[in-house]
Amino acid sequence: MIDSILLVDDEDLFHLVFEDACSLLDITLSLQSVSSADEAEKMFKEWYESNKADERPECVFVDLNIIGSSFDGIELVRRINFEYGNHVIIGIISSSDEPEEQAKAVKAGAQFWIVKSDEIEPRLEEFRKDFDKYKNGKTSFKVYK
Amino acid sequence: MLSFDKKTIEQLLKLYETRKIGLEGNITKLIQTDNEDFKKYLDTCIENDNENRRKRLTITKQVQSQNTELTKAKEENERINEELKIALSQTLEAKEIAEKDLDLLQKKTQFELIGLIIKISLSIIIGVGLITTGIYLYIITIGGDTKIIESSWSNMFGILLTNSFSIIGTIMGVKYASDKIDKK
Numbered sequence: 001m002i003d004s005i006l007l008v009d010d011e012d013l014f015h016l017v018f019e020d021a022c023s024l025l026d027i028t029l030s031l032q033s034v035s036s037a038d039e040a041e042k043m044f045k046e047w048y049e050s051n052k053a054d055e056r057p058e059c060v061f062v063d064l065n066i067i068g069s070s071f072d073g074i075e076l077v078r079r080i081n082f083e084y085g086n087h088v089i090i091g092i093i094s095s096s097d098e099p100e101e102q103a104k105a106v107k108a109g110a111q112f113w114i115v116k117s118d119e120i121e122p123r124l125e126e127f128r129k130d131f132d133k134y135k136n137g138k139t140s141f142k143v144y145k
Numbered sequence: 146m147l148s149f150d151k152k153t154i155e156q157l158l159k160l161y162e163t164r165k166i167g168l169e170g171n172i173t174k175l176i177q178t179d180n181e182d183f184k185k186y187l188d189t190c191i192e193n194d195n196e197n198r199r200k201r202l203t204i205t206k207q208v209q210s211q212n213t214e215l216t217k218a219k220e221e222n223e224r225i226n227e228e229l230k231i232a233l234s235q236t237l238e239a240k241e242i243a244e245k246d247l248d249l250l251q252k253k254t255q256f257e258l259i260g261l262i263i264k265i266s267l268s269i270i271i272g273v274g275l276i277t278t279g280i281y282l283y284i285i286t287i288g289g290d291t292k293i294i295e296s297s298w299s300n301m302f303g304i305l306l307t308n309s310f311s312i313i314g315t316i317m318g319v320k321y322a323s324d325k326i327d328k329k
Contacts, residue, residue, distance in 0.1 A: 013209045020202040024195055029171040118206055 004030035006057035008040040010067040037069035037076040048084040064094035074108045081109030089134045115145035146177045154183045274305045
C-alpha cells in the first residue's frame with residue numbers, strides 16, 4: 001500500500017472517483033486532493049523551505065491541464081523535481097495520450113503516465129503493483145492505458 | 146494502528162445493534178482488535194463502506210460521463226451559433242448590397258427616362274424652329290408678306306433660345322448623374 005498520495009486535478013468529480021478507487025483497491029489510506037497547480041506548488045515550497053521532507057506525500061498524481069492554474073501539470077512536475085528537491089514518485093494522470101506530451105513529461109521528470117478513462121481502476125491496480133519498482137528506481141517511465 | 150478499550154467497543158457494538166450506525170471510511174482499516182464480535186463489526190463496517198463507495202463511484206462516473214457529453218454539446222451549440230451569426234451577417238450584407246443596387250437601377254431608369262423626354266422636347270423645339278425659319282426664308286425669297294411670319298419667327302427664336310439653354314442644362318445634369326452611377 002502507498003503511504004500517502006497527493007492528487008492535483010481541477011475536476012472535483014475526479015477527486016471522488018480517485019478517492020473511492022484508491023480505497024476500494026487498497027492503494028492508500030491517506031489521500032489529499034488539491035484543485036490547482038499553484039496550491040500544490042505552495043505546499044511543496046513550504047515542505048522544501050522548512051526541511052520537512054517527511055511530511056511530503058509518497059506519490060503525486062498530476063493532471064495535465066489544470067484549469068484555473070497559472071501553469072500546467074508538466075511544469076508542476078518539473079518544479080517539484082528540479083526546484084523543490086524531489087523525494088516523491090510523481091507522474092501525470094490525464095485523458096490525453098499524446099506521445100509529444102509524454103515526452104515533455106519525461107523531460108520534466110515524470111515517472112509514469114496514467115490515461116484517465118471510465119475504467120481507471122485496472123490502471124491504478126497495475127500502478128500499485130509496480131509501485132515498489134518505482135520506489136527502488138527499478139523501472140523506467142511507463143504509460144498505463 | 147488503532148485499538149479501542151472494552152467500554153468503547155461495547156458502545157460501538159450497541160450503537161450498531163440498536164441504530165445501525167457504524168464506523169465509516171478508511172479509519173476502519175486501521176483498527177486492531179482481538180475481540181471476535183468487534184472483528185465481525187469491523188468487517189461489516191468495511192463491507193458497508195466499500196458498498197457505498199462502489200455505488201458512489203458508479204454514480205460519479207455516470208455524472209462525469211454526462212458532464213463530458215454536456216460540455217461537448219455546449220461546444221457544438223456554440224460552434225453552430227457562431228456559424229449562424231456569420232451567416233446572418235453575410236445575409237444582411239448581401240441584402241444591403243441588393244437594396245443599393247435596386248436603388249441605383251431605379252435612379253438610372255429615371256434618369257434615362259428624363260434624358261429621353263428632354264431629347265424629344267429639344268428635337269421638337271429645334272424642328273419647329275427649323276420649319277418656322279424655312280417658311281420665313283421661303284416667304285422672303287418669294288417676296289410675300291412677312292409681317293405675321295416675322296413675329297412668329299421672332300417669338301419662336303426667343304422661345305428656342307430660352308428653352309434650349311434650359312434643356313441643355315438639364316441634359317448636362319442628367320449626363321453627369323448617369324456618369325456617376327456608371328462609375329459606381
